[in-house]
Amino acid sequence: MTEPVIGAPSPQSARARRGPSLADVAGLAGVSTQTVSRVANGLTNVEAATRDRVLRSMQELGYRPNRAARALRSGHFRSLGVIMFTLSSYGNMRTLDAIAVSAATAGYSINVVPVEKPTQKDVSVAFSRLLGLAVDGIIIVIEAHIIDRADVELPPGLSVVVIDSTERSDYPQVDTDQAQGARLATEHLLSLGHSTVWHIAGPADSYSATRRAQTWRSVLEENGRVVPELMQGDWSTTAGYEHGLTIAARPEITAVFAANDQMALGVLRALHENGRRVPEDVSVVGFDDMAESDSFWPPLTTIHQEFEATGRRAVELLIAEIESHPEPAALSSMPTRLVVRSSTGPAPTLS
Known part of the structure; x- marks a missing residue:
C-alpha cells in the first residue's frame, strides 16, 4: 500500500486553494460540464429547473466563472472605460453614477480614469491606461474642446461614445439640450418684466458653458434687449460669490x-450679505437642479437636467456598438425643463 506523502495537500485543500472548478459544480449539480458552461455564460438553452440547480451549486461552492478565459473565447471583457475630467462637479458625479448602474444592469463593470487637465497628452494617457485594463469600449466625459482637435487621435477600432457633444461626427454623442435650458431660463426672467438678464457663464473652454452663453445672448437679441457684459465663472460657488458682490453693488x-x-x-450669499433681497430686488436662476437647490434660501429656480437619462443612453449606445448592432453616429439630445421656485419674481420698480 502506498503511504501518503507527509505534507502533501489533500484534494480538498488543493481545491480550496485553487477555488471550485467547472467540474466540481457539474458533479454537485449532477449535470455535464457543458451545461454548467452554458449557465455560466448566460446562454438560454438550459431548462429552468436545471439552471436553478446549477446556480445553487455555484453558490454553495463559491464558484466564480473565469472571466478572463471567457473573454479570450468571446473577444469581450464585459468591461467599459470612462474618461472623465473632474470628479468634483455635481453633473459629472450624477452622470457617472448613472453609467455605473446602467453598466452593472447590463452585466458590465466600469473602470474610471480621471483626467486632471483636458489636454491631448492627458487624454492619450487615459486611453492607454484603459486599453491596458482590457475594456470593450470607452465613454468620454470631457467638457473641453480637446476632442475636436485634429491632433487628438482616438484608438481605431475601439467603440467610443462622447457625452457633451462635439464638432466631430464619427462617434455617437449624448448631451443635455443646453440651448433649450438656457432659453427657458432667460425667457422666464424676461417674462417677469426684467429689462435684461445678466449671465454668469461657466469656463470658456466648456461646451456646456459656451452653448448656454450663446443662447442667452441670442434670446436677448431676439427680444431687442441690451446684452450685458458676460461674467466668466468656473462652476464654483466662489466664482458666483465674487460676481455676486459686483451684482450687489x-x-x-x-x-x-x-x-x-x-x-x-454664491450669488445668493453675496446678495444676502449686502442687503439685496431675492427675489424682491434681484431674481436668480441656476442650471442643473441639484438635489439641494430646493433647500437654498430662497429655494432656487433652476433648469433641470436629466443626468440619469444621459448616462443610461451613453451606456446603451456603447454596448450596442460593442455587440455589433450600432446605431448611426448622431447626437442624442436629452430635454431640460424649468423648475420655478422662490428665487425669481416680478421686476422691481427702479426709482
Missing part, C-alpha cells in the same frame, strides 16, 4: 442667470 441689475446651481448659490 449695481442696483440696475435685477435678473441673473447663473450657468450652474453652485455659482447661483
Whole structure:
C-alpha cells in the first residue's frame, strides 16, 4: 500500500486553494460540464429547473466563472472605460453614477480614469491606461474642446461614445439640450418684466458653458434687449460669490442667470450679505437642479437636467456598438425643463 506523502495537500485543500472548478459544480449539480458552461455564460438553452440547480451549486461552492478565459473565447471583457475630467462637479458625479448602474444592469463593470487637465497628452494617457485594463469600449466625459482637435487621435477600432457633444461626427454623442435650458431660463426672467438678464457663464473652454452663453445672448437679441457684459465663472460657488458682490453693488441689475446651481448659490450669499433681497430686488436662476437647490434660501429656480437619462443612453449606445448592432453616429439630445421656485419674481420698480 502506498503511504501518503507527509505534507502533501489533500484534494480538498488543493481545491480550496485553487477555488471550485467547472467540474466540481457539474458533479454537485449532477449535470455535464457543458451545461454548467452554458449557465455560466448566460446562454438560454438550459431548462429552468436545471439552471436553478446549477446556480445553487455555484453558490454553495463559491464558484466564480473565469472571466478572463471567457473573454479570450468571446473577444469581450464585459468591461467599459470612462474618461472623465473632474470628479468634483455635481453633473459629472450624477452622470457617472448613472453609467455605473446602467453598466452593472447590463452585466458590465466600469473602470474610471480621471483626467486632471483636458489636454491631448492627458487624454492619450487615459486611453492607454484603459486599453491596458482590457475594456470593450470607452465613454468620454470631457467638457473641453480637446476632442475636436485634429491632433487628438482616438484608438481605431475601439467603440467610443462622447457625452457633451462635439464638432466631430464619427462617434455617437449624448448631451443635455443646453440651448433649450438656457432659453427657458432667460425667457422666464424676461417674462417677469426684467429689462435684461445678466449671465454668469461657466469656463470658456466648456461646451456646456459656451452653448448656454450663446443662447442667452441670442434670446436677448431676439427680444431687442441690451446684452450685458458676460461674467466668466468656473462652476464654483466662489466664482458666483465674487460676481455676486459686483451684482450687489449695481442696483440696475435685477435678473441673473447663473450657468450652474453652485455659482447661483454664491450669488445668493453675496446678495444676502449686502442687503439685496431675492427675489424682491434681484431674481436668480441656476442650471442643473441639484438635489439641494430646493433647500437654498430662497429655494432656487433652476433648469433641470436629466443626468440619469444621459448616462443610461451613453451606456446603451456603447454596448450596442460593442455587440455589433450600432446605431448611426448622431447626437442624442436629452430635454431640460424649468423648475420655478422662490428665487425669481416680478421686476422691481427702479426709482
